[in-house]
Amino acid sequence: MITARSHFFTEEHEMFRAQVRNFVSREITPYIDQWEQEGLFPKSLYRRMGELGFLGIRYPEKYGGSGGDIWMTIAFCEELCRCRALGLPMSVLVHTDMSSTHIARYGTEEQRQQYLVPMIKGEKVCAIAVSEPAAGSDVAGIQTTAVRHGDTYVLNGAKIFITNSVHADVFCVAAKTDKDKGHRGISLFIVERDTPGFRLAKKLQKLGNHSSDTGELVFEEVRIPRHNLIGEEGKGFYYIMANFQDERLIAASLAVGAAQQALEDTLRYTRERRAFGKRLFDHQTVAHRLADMATELEAARQLTYYAADVLQRGGDCSTEVSMAKLFAAEVANRIAYHCLQLHGGYGYIQEFPIERFFRDIRLSPIGGGTSEIMREIIAKRGLDRE
């Protein structure tokens, strides 16, 4: 299948893409079935990726990063999806772009040296803990508290759906430092795995994304030093919101990358499989369905690139990014439905990668902001203004 190369990608981006693709085909794809079954991939993979500079794409060179741009990150996302599973890519991107980012952006120099540097090397794994049993999209409604006593904060509460909860050494945890202030009362803290009172209550069994470790965390009288506060007290909500654009763009790009792989697999299948004396592809209804899917996917990809371009230029990109995430997630799910359908019975069994894609991609319109929240942002921020 021919995919258009966008003018956003330079020779350097393409070189990086080729390296990631090569890495994925040699060091991830051969093992992904096993890791999916085990519900976890080896932590050593972080180190390996760290050596190759994959974990510090956009971080400053000073901390071991490469000072790359959003297009490097997008190439990375798209190529990781070539392993035909979304769990592993999600875990890695939570580490690189959804959690450690807070330490990189708002952390003190000491925090960056202590945490960010080993995270870029893959020696420490990072997670972000915001969602709670009673507060998901509604971040301001979290109930975990952090109360200051002199030089320490004491954390109490519970977190759910936390990616990397088994592997992570460091958690960026959102907690209320002022219960009366709503979203202005939220702060972000660094909590290390072995802190007394902090534990992984349960590893969650999910519909898909099995190679990614998702869990429920409990904080009982967890005492952390005052200097583990990230940035300023009361600013946590803004830090989280500020990172949403990156996070959602990555979600869009993963959806595009995974759908691309699924569509390529389906194309191959329909050109090999025969029914009623000809290739599946030679049945017009099949060919037209594939044409529709390829068209929708291209639209999702170009919208994602457009949003990335707006983000890269530094303007307010919340509308464009929300559109990209909404559209890519829904297109990818439609593609999953039709790709499975075209595989017939084979699409429903685990020997074919479409079955996994169908399960994994279902998270796309939920994680990192649901499709409903995306529509809300597009309507309120993009449409309802003079």
Added chain:
Amino acid sequence: MKILVTVKRVPDPETTIRVKPDGSGIVTDNIKYVINPFDEIAIEEALRIKEKQGQGEVVLVSIGAKVASEQLRTGLAMGADRAILVLCDQELDSLGVARILAKIVEKEAPDLVLMGKQAIDDDANQAGQMLAALLNWPQATFASKVEFMDNYVQVVREVDGGLETVRFPLPGIITTDLRLNEPRYASLPGIMKARKKEIREIAVAELGIDTTPLLTVHKMDPPAKKAAGKKVESVQELVHLLHTEAKVI
């Protein structure tokens, strides 16, 4: 030690190659190009030698159109120090390539030239040997192991039916076989650093040599289509057919 490594731009072995209807060559539209895999092994070996010795320089050289700089840039991203691109639009045969390389060797005076044993596009397997002859240097082809001793280099060669160990004093030429090493990926910091590394361009005319091919390609034909295989029901049947039909056992 200064090591010169040759880098040829070739079609990605994973692309489907189609021969032009008139047999004059292959269809080059939509083809992805990569470093000749044997040359990639040569780059890796050169980098390992430099790393092991703690010093030295790895210089890449390619011959071809300006686009070959993409492959040189990838080699630089793997860790090579600098590169030379001999700009040449005409078709070359192995002797032409060897003559150009001999000139570059004269200018650069490397201690060692590392080359892929052959390029996967035309599979000639001649340039290394011809270069050795032109320079009157020792050569070790099809290397599967390279070790440096006090005054010489020891190379284990993959030959028909076994291994052959040879030694020669530097300077010399080594061509690499598949099992010599597994090339590294270019890391992202490597890719970023490669941006600033030099690719010096030299027009082939400046070298003042005759590169008119003695060998010309007259026609290309795609390989004959394979007939469909046969499915057998049991091991017994397979053995029976191998014996009676294929006559291999």
